[in-house]
Amino acid sequence: MNQKLLRIGTTYIPVADVEQASDWYINKLGAELSYKDNDKAILNFANQSIFLVKSLKDQSSNFYDIYGHERFSITFEVNGLTALEAIHKDFKKKEIHVGEIENRGHAGRNFVFYDLDGNKFDVWSELSPTFKEKYQI
Template sequence: MNKKLLRVGTTYIPVSNVEHSSEWYVNKLGAELSYKDEDKAILNFANQSFFLVKSKENQSSNFYDICGVERFSITFEVNGLNALEAIHRDFIDKQIRIGAIENRGHSGRNFVFFDLDGNKFDVWSELSPIFKEKYLISQ
């Protein structure tokens, strides 16, 4: 038996209003709603499940690094710079709070975006080679 961790199956995201947040993720990010009650919603997108969990106010998945910079805990990947630029424009059109496309000194480009509760997420223009190979994605 292979005892290695194989994938991340579920990510939990704190939200203040499950109803509003689940609608936002469905309408803005194209998530598929698979379950919802007063305390949580289960969404599927980006090849995994996300649980939106009703939390106390002013909670987020963000954290601060040693220099006091607010960081994201999740980076989504897209297939290339053109795809990154296209989703950036789409997020602008959907009035999602986003940052500028950045060169962070490594391959590819990135930008950040925020959900209704200020959860900060990253988008990177480089798909992992293993994902590309598994899903037969070519440039």
């Protein structure tokens, strides 16, 4: 078998209220609504489909590492430190719960942010080389 996985097409994110969560993603992150019913919303942004799935109370996509630190399951990428600083400022202006810009000891800088349901996400200032090449950035 010479086939391989080519890309991640969809990410599923648990939410308490599909209507409220989809509005938040559309208005705060610029997502485009593709489909919505009472149980889920399909959004397109960051070159991916994101399914917001109505879930049981207090569910999130976060997890804890072996040191007890809460971790995110998704890192979004932007093109450079200037872009990272600009989106960080924009998120603050939109009253999104964001962390400070961090130096984690690797290339680039990062910050975290949370959606209405407490799902934690990361933003990194470095685009992957493959993405840059494919989209000629």
